Amino acid sequence: MAKPELVRHDAFYMKELNDMIDIKRDYDFWQTRRYLTIxxxxxxxxxxxxxxxxxxxxxxxxxxxxxxxxxxxxxAFMHNFQTMMGARVETVNPLLMLHVHRNTIVKDTIAQLDKYKDDDFKKPLQVYFHNEEGLDAGGIRKEFFLLLTKEILNPQYGMFTVYEETGTIWFNDFYDEEVEPMYKLIGTLCALAVYNITIIDLPFPLVLYKKLLNKIKIDLDDMKSLSPTIHHSLKSLLHYKEDDLETTLCYAFDIEREFYGERRRIELKTGGSSIMVNQKNKQEFIDLYIDYVFNKSCEKQFQAFASGFRRVINSKPLELFYPDELMSFVIGNTNYDWNEFQKKTEYKGEYHANHPVIQWFWQVFHKLVENEKKKFLLFLTGSDRVPVFGWSQTLPMTIQRSHTDDIHLPVSHTCFNILDLPSYSSKEILKTKLLEAIQHNQGFNLV
Incomplete structure (x- = not known):
């Protein structure tokens, strides 16, 4: 008898509720009613x-x-008022402030976050790069998350295994206490991004969010998001019906893993290297394999990540999410509808949709390769990803004229998605200057 297919959770969505009720007011009632006699x-x-x-x-x-x-x-303001009145000694900052150097961004971030109390993570995050004049109205924060994430995922730290087939990462098997603060930092980073409504590119598979929310059981299908090849092999084992399984496939209850180029075999159960997989125990082997990869091999690593996440977000609304929903919210999406991007664009000053320079711009833009378009998005917004609901969820790009010569480069104001585009004398010059700007995109200064 075929296994009944489960109904997806989104089949129960009532989108009309967004218009029918005041969701914020309903949430306030939900939070306070335990204190009320009603x-x-x-x-x-x-x-x-x-x-x-x-x-x-x-x-x-x-x-x-x-x-x-x-x-x-x-x-914070109440605390500072009491300080002014002599009741307290020190003032406190109403913001979660981070001052970092670009070349030591990981070290600086860990050192400063360790000094904060859990309550401080509820404050708005504001980031400053050393010796840069930019004011953080959102754009600097986005670049901070981008640069910090990129640095943390650097293979030199050996914290994660990269699965080339899917481009996803997972916790490295071999735990080192020295990098525990790094795992905690990534969890904190992920939660701070959510808390401060900033997309972050962490290529974890869906199973991370399953573990974080502890809602849905992890199973063989989760392996597909890491390695379709391993998933296919285990599926083939499961469906193999012949009695010669033990001698044909030659699986034992162990698993081969790599750490800094060294191959090691890990037993999935006591004496596993000498226990062959057969028709009677193959399901046990698959269950132990999945449990090892997603649970036992990374127990301490994930605990550090989760503790970092929970120090920022440990609230009731988080419990409302399903894993795929939380994942979409954290990392956004990569469904780039560039035509819609153009339609949403606004213009200021003498520029308008039919202005020759604007027409040149879009002709150049649409001929860029996909990676160059993503670099432009990073240049404009501080992130190369799109919010979960597409362009409608973010500020539209606004293009305004800045100069009337062929010398200056385009300039972006990432906080407001504004592009200062000089009135170039030809499409060729516009293309050259635009590519130069997006290829050398790093650093914030007042313009």
């Missing part, structure tokens, strides 16, 4: 969160974050 028959839609679509859940998570930020700022 009729128990009065319910909150938050009790039936499976009805909320992803848009509603993100709204609730952001709303909860805003409330926590407001409370953290209010507490």
């Amino acid at each position: 009729d128990k028959k009065i319910v909150s839609f938050c009790d039936y969160a499976f009805l909320f679509d992803l848009k509603a859940k993100i709204l609730l998570l952001q709303y909860h974050g805003q409330l926590e930020m407001q409370e953290a700022i209010r507490n």
Whole structure:
């Protein structure tokens, strides 16, 4: 008998709720009713969160974050007022401030985050790069996350295994206590990005979010997101019906792993290297294999990651999410509809959609290769990814004229997605200057 197919959770979404009810007000009631003497028959839609679509859940998570930020700022000001009155000794900053050097961004970030208390992570994040004049209204923060993520995932740290087939990463098997702060930092980084509504490019598979939310059982299908080849091999083993399995496939209850170029065999159970897989125990072998890869091999690494995440976000709205929803919110998407991007663009001053320079710009832009377009997006916004709901969820690009010569490069104001585009004398010069700008995109200064 065929296994019944489960109904996907999004089949229960009631998108109409976004328009029918005040979701924020419903959430306030849901949070406070335990302190109130009210009729128990009065319910909150938050009790039936499976009805909320992803848009509603993100709204609730952001709303909860805003409330926590407001409370953290209010507490800081109250503390500072008491300091002025002589009741306290030190003032506190109402913001979570990070001052980092580009060439020591990981070291600086770890050192500063370690000094903060958990309550400080509820404050709005503001980042400053050493010797750069830019004011962080969002753009610097986006670049900070981008650069820090890129550096942490550097293979030199040996923290993650990269699966070339899928481009995803997973925790390295061999735990080193010296890098535990790094795992915790990545968890904190991930949560801070969510908390401060910033997309972050962490190429973890869906299983990470399953573990983080502890909602859905991890199984063989999760291996496909890491290695389709291993997934196919295990599936083939599962479906192999012949009695010669033991002598034909020659699997034992162990697994080969690599660490800094050294190959090691890890037993999946006591004496596993001498226990051959057969028709009777093959399901046990597959279960142990999956459990080792996603749980036992990375128990301490994931615990450090999760503790870093939970020090920032450990709220009720997070419980409303399913793993795939949280993943989409964290990393955004890579469905680049560049025609829609153009349609959403606005113009200021003498520029308009039919202006010759603007027409040249779009002719040049649409002929760029995909990677160059993503670099332009990074140049413009501080991130090379699109929010989960596409361009409608972010500020549209605004193009305005800056100079009337062929000397200056285009300049971006990432905080507001504004492009200062000189009025070049030809399309060829525009292309040259645009490519030069996006290829040398790093650093914030006041312009």
